[in-house]
Amino acid sequence: MSDNTLNTQSLTSIQEDEIDIKRLIFLVLGKWYWLAICLFLGLAGAYFYVKYTPKKFQVDTSLLVTNEQKGLDVQNMFMESMMGGTNKVMLQNEIEFLHSYTLTNQAINNLNWQTFWQQKNVFVWNGIYLNDPYMLNKAEGALNPEGVSIFITPLSSTQFRVEADDELLIENQPVKIKFNEVADYNKPFKNEYFGFTLHPKENPENLIGKEYKFSFIDKNKLTLSYLKKVNANFSKDSEVIKLSLESTEPLRDIHYLNELVRVYLEQKLELKTQTQKRSLDFIDSQLSGISSDLNKAENTFTEFRSRNQIIDLSSQGSLIMEQLKEIEKEKSQLQMQLEYFKSLQRYLGNIQSADQLIAPSVVGITDASLNSLVIKLSDLYSRRKIMEFSARQNNPTLILMNQEIEQITVQLREILVNLVQNTEVSVKALNDRYNRINKQLNNMPEQEQQLINIQRQYDLTNEIYTFLLQRRAELEISLAAAVVDIHIIDPARYERLVPINKSTLLILLIGAFLGLLIPALIILIQDFFDNSIQLQEDVEKLTPLSILGNVFHSKNNSELVVIKDPAAAITESYRTIRTNLQYKFTSPNQKIIGLHSVQPSEGKTFTSINLASILAMNDKKTVLIGADMRKPRLHRIFNLNNKSGLSTYLTGQNEINEIIRPSQIEHLSVITSGPIPPNPAELLEREAFKKLLDTLKSQFDYIIIDNAPVSRVTDGLITSKSSELNLFVLRYKVSKKDQLKFINEIAGKGGMNNPALIINDVKISRLSYGYSYSYKHAYGKGYSD
Template sequence: MTDAIDTNDASGLPTPAGQPNRQLALPRDRPLSTEVSPPENGDGGDEISLLDYWRVIVKRRWTVLATLAIVLVTALVGTLLMTPIYRASVTLQIERDTMQVVQVEGFTPEESGVGGDFYMTQYELLKSRSLAQRVISELDLENDPAYQAMTAPSPWKALFGSGGGDEDTVVDAAVAEAAESDRQSAMITAFLNRLSVEPVRNSRLVRVHFDSPDAAFSQRVINALAEAFIASNLERRFEASSYAKTYLEERLEQLKIKLEDSEKELVAFAQRERIVDSSNGTPLPAQSLAELNTALAKAQDERIRAEARWRQAEAASGMGLSSVLGSTIIQTLQETRAGLQAQYQEKLSVFKPAFPEMQQLQAQIDELDRLIATEVANIKLSIRAEYQAALAQEQLLRNQINTVKDEVLDLQSRSIQFNILRREVDTNRQQYEALLQRYKEIGVAGGVGTNNISIVDSAERPRFAHSPSLGLNLAIGLLLGLFLGILLAFLFELIDDSLKSPEDIERLLGQSVLGVIPRLKAPMTPAQALADPRSAFAEAYRSVRTALQFSTDTGVPRCLLVTSATPSEGKSTTALTLARNFAELGKRVLIIDGDLRNPSLHRMISSDNSTGLSNYLAGAAKAVDVIRPTDVPNLSFMPTGPLPPNPAELLMGAKMVALVRVASEKYDQVIIDGPPVMGLADAPILANMASGTLLIVEAGSTRISVARNALKRLYAARAHVIGALLTKYSSKQGGYAYGGYSYYSYGASGETQKQLGTR
């Protein structure tokens, strides 16, 4: 070493001239609290965006693709191993109302124009167990080999079934009957499981399907089902008609007997009480009373009119009566008198009244006046006679009515029971006639076919299998595989509690990220990557060097400890690379291998490790004797030397404090490659001595809890942690696009990018 040395301190390290020998004053900005909490900023720690979901999927893409491939292969193999199923279909037309040859209210079913109750009933009838039992019996499916093969238990069911033994062991008849019933029920259930009903939308058509491994069997069964459904529909209608006729016959016989008994009782009572009914059911006295009342009213009317005429005749002169004026005799006499009077007046001008001829004419006129007066008197007498006759007739009718009233009142007192019996007879007769009419109508309607179901298209033998559908199963497998793959990806991401990105370090550890070191592709080594100064790996460390210059108010800490939570996270590579980068800036740099348990820097520098830090701390050598130059200008190296049995005790001694103090004064930059923090006391001891500590975090490997515990131990040792460095980071594997890392390879040649690309 060429620096001028005036004195040597207790550590044996030369000190530049003019520099006082003083104790190292280390900054202690971090409080004693060992709690590690996220930074207080506006970003919620639990918030996650769609981009975060996409990054998880990209990171776990091989899990998603592997799951998808497994599900697709399973769907493909399962589809190819499935037995092909053939579907035969028949189309039926179901009408709400049948053609009404005769309309019998209450017997012929009527369906309303709204609601789907009718068609839902028909669909359920198509899937009824009774219809299935009928088809099984008609086709003798119990003995059909094809159907027996379809309903046979699967090998798994046969293997894990109850294994009831041979039929010869069944000795109880009830048990045998129950077993047969169970077998029949299972056969019907298997039949219905293969049957499906598909209504045609906005129509009265319905398609009925039957699935089986045998195409001809499916065709035969579904056609038989359609015919059996139509036949059962007709049978239900005929059975309803037959039941109604039988019921009405019984009721008619009962009502006929009841009507005869009530009529006999009515006649006997009428004979006993001498009550005679007219044809309309009204007793004769009452009928006579009604007729007499009518006649009396008429007589009263005639009497009033006659009385009016008579009083008019009495009050008026004879010639003023309307009857007189309307009499043809009076009119004739007046005409004759008028003629004679005219002659008399005519001759009066010639003859005198005493003339015989004039006297004769006067005598004729007087005679005519007498005749007219006599006729008027006769008319008045006839009017009076009419009035008296009407009055007498009215009186007679009144007397007759009074007599009949007495008879009617007497009859009413005796006809109370008679009316009760008569009403009972009328009621029984009405019921009998109504039921008789109903019986005749049902008899006519029951003989007319009322089928409302017809076959539109009979089933044809299917030529292609209906299921399994390879395309459909693969589509379902694709969707299911994607869903399961993404689900597993998020599950693995949830289980994985490692630090994967710079955002994780800032959010979960509360530390600023000073840089991101990319992962190298095998078999690329750090030395090979650093050999190319324009590689992304080298650029990343130069970026860290720049970030360190702004990590504190005074720039890069004079003594920087590089450590990690666990081994093999890249701390030794980081320490050596940073030392070389600072040396390239013209700074005098000393790198100390402080890992007295598993040193590695001497191998990376290709230096001798026979003596070193352990010898100095044990007092066997001076510091100047164990510091070695390197092939990098301005860079010196202190190896660990022989591994001591008590590293922590050596590091806690005064010699290590003196070494750090004096080295920080003599060199522009001192970098200590420390041991891992967890499980050892070495790193906290060195962190307390150093003016700054850089925590190395391996992306995707360092667990969150481990990193937090490491920070707690460092804070407990009053270490000044200036930040963290994320190593072995792959943006593709992590699923994150870290902006700074994207530009590390800017300007590099294509070949260099290919060799130094990350994964």
């Protein structure tokens, strides 16, 4: 489609939203110096990051957690189906325990850390755990608030500077702490808030020139910090829990993890043996009472025999005593069991009494189902206690555990009802036997009756005491043999540290990438919001009008650059435009070229002068008309008098031959604009202007018309109807993209003959010369209109 047949639809259907990757690349490369500077800064930043960032390590420890009591009962099967496996639930419970505030705080308290020391390394502060240069003693009665950074600067072998500038809450009120003082080593330093003494661990002179800071440890904040830092996880098909954390002070965190595991195992053993310990306490309480009863019975028995000179009982008396003793022994055991059953009934369902549960075997109860249920209930209470450190009430595992406790409680209540009834029946039967045998005792001599009662009481108390001692010994053996079903696979240790800092090469690559990315993004964002024309692609995307040529940027300050510097690149660009003119004229009689711009400062007059000059240099008779009668400039450039010109001719004051003036350039004549008239547009619409052009066509090979900007006045639109080629001059970085829409509208109305474009002010560089020569290049600074 030729320019002469361009219609409004084609001129207004240009797509602006397509992304031209090649355009963006050349736009960014056009500011290569930005990229170079930012690349250097990115690499420098990456280097300093590598040099001064503390090294990070992964500290870890692993535990094997077995479940020796999980069994295959209904509840375990139910939990396994609901929670994806009993093992998973158990390990999750242990992780919750390990992540509890209570356990973490206990570990920190056991380590007894008092201060946190750091040393400055150029820009950053590095922790120096166990390598702090001073031994610090707190002053009694000093406040010494926790978490406040105190800076220590050694000044000499005897003095140091101590300063602080921080804010903290004291009794819920913000308090500003700021001081800067000089203090002495080995002497107390004291002010309103702090009181301590520093004792150098080495020669104080070796510390001069270094900077340190410390703070008194806030154990609550440190506990919360470790709760966030420590990660606990386990694999799907194993029973191993791995505790790990990222550390810049690995030795400190090695000590912490190992202490945490130690406290964890200690607490687990405490929870596992609490039933045996409660049973042992129960037996000890019983023994303390029975021991005094036994001593009293023994003394009574000895005194009675000595006082009454009785050595042995008669055979009948011995038989009766043995029977009564056997009945009382059995009755005593039944009473103890009955009391246990009733106590257990009271404790069931009462979580506050859960810690008072003791094993039935302690009181000689051999019922297997009862023993199993009580032990299981005690274990569930212990597990729930662990979970309640961190789990919420709506935790699925906790809900299932409560359901299991409720089920066992119901079963125990049913069993206990029957056991209480059976035991009471047995006690009643023993009482009946006791009464029958006791009647036989009444028929014996009084002294023998008394001896039998005393000896029977002594033997009974002695047997109960022996029974309790035996149970106590069994419990002590059980406690001594108790171990938790958790084993440390690998404790945290220095040899197992894993460096986790990114490689130096990777960080340098990231620095280089960011150093290139950031300026590139800035350039692209700036381009997105910048409405000016940046590259030739901007023009090609927004208009179908052909581009006759590109005018290169020149450092020559002369307006007549093609004359002053004929070998320059800009002169060559005008030669290219001169050559391309033959493709725009369809007949030899077409000679009139109108030069237009949408706004000032786009280089329209500069282009008009140099285009006319380059045509004249090719031995073409050329005339340059200054049709911009509102802001004339041609007379100043060619050093001509402007008292007469186009305006005086159009008003009838001069003839054509009187306004045509030769210039210092061979074959180039100039018609200046003349004095500024009040009505330039009306003058250009007169027949005299058409007559002027017809006359000039018979005398010259080319007629160049330098017009006023079309966005300001209509002068150029009037002359464009007479021009056989209308060239709009656009300037990089100055002309706006919206101007192309305006040009499209003008050209689309059909009143402008043969419209085309010239792009002004193209900057050539080593990077883009080949690209720019084919009209794909960057822009630079140019000339004023």
